[in-house]
Amino acid sequence: MPLGTLDRTPPPFFKQGPSALSKLILFSALAVFLMVADLRFSLVSPLRSLLATVLYPAQWLAMQPVRAWRGTGDYFQTLADAQASAADSHAQLATQAARAAQVEQLILENQRLRALLDLRSRLTTVSTAAQVLYDAADPYARKVIIDKGLAHGVAPGSPVLDESGVLGQVTRAHPLVSEVTLLTDRDQAIPVLNTRTGVRSVAYGQPGVNGTELELRFMAGNADVQEGDLLSTSGIDGIYPPGLPVAKVTHVERRAESAFARILCAPSAQISSASHVLVLSPAGSQLPPAPVAEPAQARARKPGPNTSARGQAPNPKE
Amino acid sequence: MIMRPGQPLLLPASPLFIWSSLVVALLLNMLLNMGWLGRASWAPDLLALTLVFWGVHQPQRVSVGAAFAFGLAMDVHHTTLLGLHALAYTVLGFLAALIHRRVLWFSVPVQALHVFPMFAVAQTLVVMARLLSGGTFAGWTVVLAPALTALLWPLASLILLAPQHRPHAPDDNRPL
Numbered sequence: 430m431p432l433g434t435l436d437r438t439p440p441p442f443f444k445q446g447p448s449a450l451s452k453l454i455l456f457s458a459l460a461v462f463l464m465v466a467d468l469r470f471s472l473v474s475p476l477r478s479l480l481a482t483v484l485y486p487a488q489w490l491a492m493q494p495v496r497a498w499r500g501t502g503d504y505f506q507t508l509a510d511a512q513a514s515a516a517d518s519h520a521q522l523a524t525q526a527a528r529a530a531q532v533e534q535l536i537l538e539n540q541r542l543r544a545l546l547d548l549r550s551r552l553t554t555v556s557t558a559a560q561v562l563y564d565a566a567d568p569y570a571r572k573v574i575i576d577k578g579l580a581h582g583v584a585p586g587s588p589v590l591d592e593s594g595v596l597g598q599v600t601r602a603h604p605l606v607s608e609v610t611l612l613t614d615r616d617q618a619i620p621v622l623n624t625r626t627g628v629r630s631v632a633y634g635q636p637g638v639n640g641t642e643l644e645l646r647f648m649a650g651n652a653d654v655q656e657g658d659l660l661s662t663s664g665i666d667g668i669y670p671p672g673l674p675v676a677k678v679t680h681v682e683r684r685a686e687s688a689f690a691r692i693l694c695a696p697s698a699q700i701s702s703a704s705h706v707l708v709l710s711p712a713g714s715q716l717p718p719a720p721v722a723e724p725a726q727a728r729a730r731k732p733g734p735n736t737s738a739r740g741q742a743p744n745p746k747e
Numbered sequence: 748m749i750m751r752p753g754q755p756l757l758l759p760a761s762p763l764f765i766w767s768s769l770v771v772a773l774l775l776n777m778l779l780n781m782g783w784l785g786r787a788s789w790a791p792d793l794l795a796l797t798l799v800f801w802g803v804h805q806p807q808r809v810s811v812g813a814a815f816a817f818g819l820a821m822d823v824h825h826t827t828l829l830g831l832h833a834l835a836y837t838v839l840g841f842l843a844a845l846i847h848r849r850v851l852w853f854s855v856p857v858q859a860l861h862v863f864p865m866f867a868v869a870q871t872l873v874v875m876a877r878l879l880s881g882g883t884f885a886g887w888t889v890v891l892a893p894a895l896t897a898l899l900w901p902l903a904s905l906i907l908l909a910p911q912h913r914p915h916a917p918d919d920n921r922p923l
Contacts, residue, residue: 463830495782568788
């Protein structure tokens with residue numbers, strides 16, 4: 430029965446339902462509970478996955494005009510543009526062909542040398558190609574959504590690359606889509622290695638309104654870092670395979686009043702315009718298991734308090 | 748109900764149209780985000796506008812509960828803390844229920860002035876919750892979002908009330 434027209438039935442006892450104020454109190458409390466549960470405990474991730482899966486057809490539908498628009502743009506691209514881009518690709522292929530030919534031989538040589546030196550063999554990672562669906566609309570974070578999820582074997586924590594370097598890390602994997610936190614997000618950090626000096630450090634996402642940079646924090650004021658240094662993944666974190674390009678140092682500022690230098694880097698990956706990405710499986714799943722902790726009796730026999738014994742426990746990641 | 752002077756008598760709103768307009772607003776929000784504005788902090792929130800519109804015009808149909816559910820959908824799409832937009836939309840739904848008897852007595856531009864503070868309150872809630880949960884401030888362009896949303900109120904009134912306007916059928920024998 431449409432509301433506001435003639436009444437054809439006797440009015441019910443509780444026509445109004447609960448008052449707006451009581452509904453406000455109930456739903457605000459529920460929202461606050463959900464926020465705290467999301468922030469402090471990972472209770473709500475099944476609910477979020479469920480909602481994301483339900484929402485995916487709607488997102489797919491909303492993407493269609495965007496896809497059509499981009500498709501039209503590609504269609505009307507001039508012949509000259511297409512030829513230029515093809516020529517560029519050929520030139521790039523030629524420069525990479527020489528290196529690619531050497532890789533097989535180098536891998537073999539590396540294997541033999543490592544066997545000679547009795548080192549652990551390098552990790553091989555499984556990769557999945559994915560497409561970036563859209564930038565997450567949250568202006569406070571730097572995240573993108575990709576079209577591969579748990580159903581395609583994407584695990585939370587997986588590194589994500591584009592054609593020129595590390596793009597970020599999968600932070601939430603839903604059944605059909607995944608959220609990738611970009612390196613420039615303020616909560617994101619990545620262990621890096623300076624390829625010129627071999628010094629390890631950690632690059633943090635640069636906080637700020639339109640931060641598109643990374644910052645190397647806690648590097649001593651006299652640390653050997655120069656503008657133009659290339660940073661690659663160090664491979665000791667159990668997540669990123671070693672040797673992937675991460676960033677290039679763009680700005681080094683040494684201040685007398687601070688013990689640390691202020692070092693800014695530009696990410697190698699196309700952070701703001703990546704469209705096709707590669708999701709690697711986390712390297713940690715192939716690492717050997719961590720050594721078993723010492724039994725409590727052995728620890729008790731040691732001199733000194735338990736805390737110091739715990740402090741000497743081997744780090745499972747190294 | 749007392750007839751408001753100078754305003755046409757409207758046909759009853761179709762529930763199908765109300766709910767499909769809300770879903771279309773959600774899709775438009777997604778489209779704006781995915782195709783055009785990206786993560787711009789000043790983007791108007793069409794879903795909040797539509798929720799407030801129906802909260803004011805049809806308070807018995809669209810109210811706090813619906814606002815909460817659509818807020819959860821926005822949270823998942825935005826990948827924000829689950830409950831952030833749900834809280835903001837819940838408050839919007841309550842404020843719409845609070846002013847629905849009074850605001851329709853004014854002309855449409857003055858109605859827009861009435862709803863602007865509501866969107867500002869909702870935006871403030873979002874910013875406060877972000878800061879409390881350890882986020883950064885997204886810049887001063889966030890103050891543009893509620894203003895742009897309120898500026899779209901006349902357009903929403905035009906589009907969403909269109910199906911309720913009685914088709915013009917002149918009858919010489921009937922004075923009304």
